Amino acid sequence: MTEGTANGTARGNALRERLSDFVSQLAAAGALIVVFAFLSFASPDFLTADNLFNIGSQTAVVAVIAVGMTLVIITAGIDLSVGSVAALAGVMGALLMSSYGLPMPLAALGGTLVGAACGLTNGLLVSVAGLNPFIATLGMLSVARGIVYIATDAQSVFGLPDSFRLLGQGVVAGGIPIPVVIILVVAIAGYVVLSRTKLGRYAYAMGSNLEAARLSGIPIRRYLTSVYVISGALAGFGGMIAASRVASGQPNYGIGLELDVIAAAVIGGASLFGGQGTVVGTLIGAFLIALIRNGAVLLNVNTFYQQVIIGVIIWIAVFWDQYRRRKLASASE
Amino acid sequence: MPSKTEVGTQEPVVRLKDVSKEFPGVLAVDGVDLDILPGEVHVVAGENGAGKSTLMKLLSQVERPSRGTVEISGDPVEYHGPGHAQHLGVAMVYQEFALAPDLSVAENLYLGREPGRFGFVNRGKEMEEAGSLLRRVGLNVRPGSLVAGLTVAEMQRVEIAKALAIDAKVVIMDEPTATLAEKEIEDLFGVINALTDDGIAILYISHRLDEIFRIADRVTVMRDGKIVDTLPVSELDEDKLVRLMVGREISNLYPKPEVEIGDVLLRVKGVSRGEKLRDCTFEVRTGEVLGFAGLVGAGRTELARAVFGADRVDGGSVELEGRTLKIKKPQDAIEAGIGYLTEDRKGEGLALQLGVDQNITLANLPMTRGLISLKEEGEIARRRRDQLNIRTPSIRRRVQVLSGGNQQKVVVARWLETEARVLFFDEPARGIDVGAKAEMFGLIGDLAKEGRGVVVISSYLPELLNMCDRILVMREGEVAGVIGREEFSEERVIALATGTEEAA
Structure with a gap:
C-alpha cells in the first residue's frame, strides 16, 4: 500500500477494522437474539419472569468462572482445573459452616480463598516452574478433585445454615435473583480490569507477545501468576454459588464444567492463541449456552442433543472468528 | 556483474501479462507485465508496500490474481494453489523459513514427496538424494542432522536445496540476506551464480542497494503496485535506483546533525556471559551515537541485551551518569533509563x-x-x-x-x-524502506541532539560509517577495538571484525 492509496482507503479500512473487532461478538450476540426469539415463539413458558430469572441464576456459575477464564485465555493460557476447584471450594466452604459454624459470608470468602490458593499454585507452576498451562491446570484438575474426595470421603456435606441459600437462591429489590446481581458485579469488575488496569493491559500484551512484554519491562511472573489466582478465586466463588443452589457441598460437582466455561469464552471471541477476548463476548457466550440448555428442556428435546448443539456452535464460532481474522490479515498486506 | 543472458532472444520461463491483485480497498498489484528469463538474476526492488511481496505470492500461487494471466514456460497457468506452482517449477525461499525443525534435513527436503511406495519411506534413497542436493548448494551438513541444530544461513541453504529437489525453473528469494553475515552473503551469492549457470532463474527481492548491484542482471522497480521500469543493472546507479523506488529525491539518506558530545553517560565494564561475551567494556557519552559493528554472532546483540538485563550475565558492571546500576531484568534497566529496540520487531518488539x-x-x-x-x-x-x-x-x-x-x-x-537516557537500536533499518530509513536515521540524530546517548547495532557498514561518532567493533564476544570518526574506513572495521588487525 502506498501513501496515495493508503490515505484514500485508510478511513474505509479503519472503519472496517473497528467493525470487524465487534463482528465476532455481534455474530454471537446475533445468535443469542435468534435463539431467544425462537424460544419466545416456540414455548409459552419461555418468556416468563420466572423462567428468565431461572436462566440467569443457572448461568451465574458458568458466567462468573468464565470471566476469570477469559483473562487466562487472553494471556494465551488455559485453566482446565476450574470444575475441580469449584467443587473443592464448595465442599470446603460447606465444611466451614457445618463443622466449624462459620457464618455464611465468611464461609463464602473461605471457599473463594481456597480457589485462589489453587489458582496461585497453577500460576506458580506456569510462571515460575515453566509448565505449559494445559499441563499445570490438568494436574490441578486431578489434585483438587482428589482432595475433595479425601476431605469428604466422597460424601455430600449437609447441615448448612438457611442463610447460605441466599447466595444462589436469594432475591433482592423485588425479585431480582442474587446470582444475576453477582453476574453483573463480576462482569463490570472484569470489564474494568481488562480495559483500564495494568493487569488487563499486560494480559493482552503477554498473550500477544510474551517476549515483547518482558522486554518492555513488564514483571511477567507476577502478572501471569495473578491471572491464575483470579481465575482460581472466581472458580472458588462460582463453586460457592453452586453449593448454595443445592444447599450442600457436592464432591461430584463440576465434572466437565471447564468445558462449558471455555466454550463460553471461545464463543464470545476469546482466542486460544492469546491476545483476544472480552468480558461482554464471554457473557454472551455463557448466556447462549444457557438458553440452549433451557430451550431444550422446555421443548422436550432429548438433553443429549444439547451437547451436540453446543459443540457445533463452538465449531462455527471459532471458524467464523478465524475466517474474519484471515480476511483482515490479507487485506493489510 | 556482466549479464549472462541475452535479453529478448530467449523464451521467458515466467511471463506475467497485465496481472492485478485487488484486496478489499487496496489495489496491491496493478496491471503488471513482467518477463523472467532463464538463468538471470532478476531483482524486484521497491519500498515496503510497493507490491513486491504480493507479486511474489501471485507467482508462487499463494494468492489468486484478480485479473491477468501468469504463464510458466509459455503456458498460461490456472490457479491451483502453491503446490501446483511448485509442480510447475516455481519455488519460493521464504524469509521466515518453512522448515520443520524437529525433522532431519533430508526429511525436510522431501517433505510431502517422500521417495518410496505403499506409504513407506525409502530412507536410503532419501538420504542419498538429499546428500547430492546439499552438495549442489554447498552445504556441508549430514542429511540426517536435525534442522533445529542448523544456523540461519544453513537453514536457508536447505530451503534452496528444497527448490532444487522439485526441479525448480524459478527460485523466488524474499530478502534472503536479511539475516546473514557478510561472509554468508558472499557464499549465498556463490550458490546463486551456480544455479543461474544451470539455467535456473532467480527472482530476488531486496531492500539493500549494495546487494542489488552485486547480484542483479536486471532490476524491476515497483511503486504503488505498478512497475516503474525494468532495466539491465548496467543502466542503473544508486541515485537513479533510489529515485525510481521512492519517486522523489532523497537528498540525504543519513542526516547527521552537528552535536556537541558531553560527559560519559553510560559506562559498561567487564561484562561477561559464558562464551558469548568476554570482558566487554565501553562507554557512551551524551549526544553521542556509538556504533556496534562486527560479524553476525560476534556478540553485538548479546552485549546490548546484557546491558539491558534481557539475559543473565556472569559479571561486569553498568554505570549510568555515575550511578552503579543493579540490572537483573529489563524492568530494572528501563526504570534506570536504558531502552533497547530489538532486532526482531515482530518476534520481540511488538504486541501485534x-x-x-x-x-x-x-x-x-x-x-x-x-x-x-x-x-x-x-x-x-x-x-x-x-x-x-x-x-x-x-x-x-x-x-x-x-x-x-x-x-x-x-x-x-x-x-x-x-524517557530513556540511553537507547540501543538493534538493526533499526532492517526491513524498512528507503524513505523510512532516512526518517529513522534522522530520528536517531535528533535523539543524540537532545543529549541522549544512542547505540546503533548494524550489519550494514555504510549506516554506521555515516551515522556514528565512534564505532565499536566486536569479534568473538570481545571488543576488538573502537574507532573514532576521523579514522573511519570500511577496511579498518572489517580488519578488526575479522581479526586481521590487532586491537587498536
Whole structure:
C-alpha cells in the first residue's frame, strides 16, 4: 500500500477494522437474539419472569468462572482445573459452616480463598516452574478433585445454615435473583480490569507477545501468576454459588464444567492463541449456552442433543472468528 | 556483474501479462507485465508496500490474481494453489523459513514427496538424494542432522536445496540476506551464480542497494503496485535506483546533525556471559551515537541485551551518569533509563494484536487513581504519531497491519515514552524502506541532539560509517577495538571484525 492509496482507503479500512473487532461478538450476540426469539415463539413458558430469572441464576456459575477464564485465555493460557476447584471450594466452604459454624459470608470468602490458593499454585507452576498451562491446570484438575474426595470421603456435606441459600437462591429489590446481581458485579469488575488496569493491559500484551512484554519491562511472573489466582478465586466463588443452589457441598460437582466455561469464552471471541477476548463476548457466550440448555428442556428435546448443539456452535464460532481474522490479515498486506 | 543472458532472444520461463491483485480497498498489484528469463538474476526492488511481496505470492500461487494471466514456460497457468506452482517449477525461499525443525534435513527436503511406495519411506534413497542436493548448494551438513541444530544461513541453504529437489525453473528469494553475515552473503551469492549457470532463474527481492548491484542482471522497480521500469543493472546507479523506488529525491539518506558530545553517560565494564561475551567494556557519552559493528554472532546483540538485563550475565558492571546500576531484568534497566529496540520487531518488539496506542504506552502506562487513563493514552499516542510521522489511519489500529517502517516507529515511540537516557537500536533499518530509513536515521540524530546517548547495532557498514561518532567493533564476544570518526574506513572495521588487525 502506498501513501496515495493508503490515505484514500485508510478511513474505509479503519472503519472496517473497528467493525470487524465487534463482528465476532455481534455474530454471537446475533445468535443469542435468534435463539431467544425462537424460544419466545416456540414455548409459552419461555418468556416468563420466572423462567428468565431461572436462566440467569443457572448461568451465574458458568458466567462468573468464565470471566476469570477469559483473562487466562487472553494471556494465551488455559485453566482446565476450574470444575475441580469449584467443587473443592464448595465442599470446603460447606465444611466451614457445618463443622466449624462459620457464618455464611465468611464461609463464602473461605471457599473463594481456597480457589485462589489453587489458582496461585497453577500460576506458580506456569510462571515460575515453566509448565505449559494445559499441563499445570490438568494436574490441578486431578489434585483438587482428589482432595475433595479425601476431605469428604466422597460424601455430600449437609447441615448448612438457611442463610447460605441466599447466595444462589436469594432475591433482592423485588425479585431480582442474587446470582444475576453477582453476574453483573463480576462482569463490570472484569470489564474494568481488562480495559483500564495494568493487569488487563499486560494480559493482552503477554498473550500477544510474551517476549515483547518482558522486554518492555513488564514483571511477567507476577502478572501471569495473578491471572491464575483470579481465575482460581472466581472458580472458588462460582463453586460457592453452586453449593448454595443445592444447599450442600457436592464432591461430584463440576465434572466437565471447564468445558462449558471455555466454550463460553471461545464463543464470545476469546482466542486460544492469546491476545483476544472480552468480558461482554464471554457473557454472551455463557448466556447462549444457557438458553440452549433451557430451550431444550422446555421443548422436550432429548438433553443429549444439547451437547451436540453446543459443540457445533463452538465449531462455527471459532471458524467464523478465524475466517474474519484471515480476511483482515490479507487485506493489510 | 556482466549479464549472462541475452535479453529478448530467449523464451521467458515466467511471463506475467497485465496481472492485478485487488484486496478489499487496496489495489496491491496493478496491471503488471513482467518477463523472467532463464538463468538471470532478476531483482524486484521497491519500498515496503510497493507490491513486491504480493507479486511474489501471485507467482508462487499463494494468492489468486484478480485479473491477468501468469504463464510458466509459455503456458498460461490456472490457479491451483502453491503446490501446483511448485509442480510447475516455481519455488519460493521464504524469509521466515518453512522448515520443520524437529525433522532431519533430508526429511525436510522431501517433505510431502517422500521417495518410496505403499506409504513407506525409502530412507536410503532419501538420504542419498538429499546428500547430492546439499552438495549442489554447498552445504556441508549430514542429511540426517536435525534442522533445529542448523544456523540461519544453513537453514536457508536447505530451503534452496528444497527448490532444487522439485526441479525448480524459478527460485523466488524474499530478502534472503536479511539475516546473514557478510561472509554468508558472499557464499549465498556463490550458490546463486551456480544455479543461474544451470539455467535456473532467480527472482530476488531486496531492500539493500549494495546487494542489488552485486547480484542483479536486471532490476524491476515497483511503486504503488505498478512497475516503474525494468532495466539491465548496467543502466542503473544508486541515485537513479533510489529515485525510481521512492519517486522523489532523497537528498540525504543519513542526516547527521552537528552535536556537541558531553560527559560519559553510560559506562559498561567487564561484562561477561559464558562464551558469548568476554570482558566487554565501553562507554557512551551524551549526544553521542556509538556504533556496534562486527560479524553476525560476534556478540553485538548479546552485549546490548546484557546491558539491558534481557539475559543473565556472569559479571561486569553498568554505570549510568555515575550511578552503579543493579540490572537483573529489563524492568530494572528501563526504570534506570536504558531502552533497547530489538532486532526482531515482530518476534520481540511488538504486541501485534494490540493497537498503536497500546503498544506506545506499554512500557510506561499513564495511570490515574490506579486505572489506565485512556484519555491521556490517546493524547500520548497522537502526539508521538505526529512527532514521528507514524502513518496510520487511527491510533487504535492494530500494529499488525502497519508497514515495517511504521511498526519500527511505534517501537521507537514506546522508548521515547520511557524517557530513556540511553537507547540501543538493534538493526533499526532492517526491513524498512528507503524513505523510512532516512526518517529513522534522522530520528536517531535528533535523539543524540537532545543529549541522549544512542547505540546503533548494524550489519550494514555504510549506516554506521555515516551515522556514528565512534564505532565499536566486536569479534568473538570481545571488543576488538573502537574507532573514532576521523579514522573511519570500511577496511579498518572489517580488519578488526575479522581479526586481521590487532586491537587498536
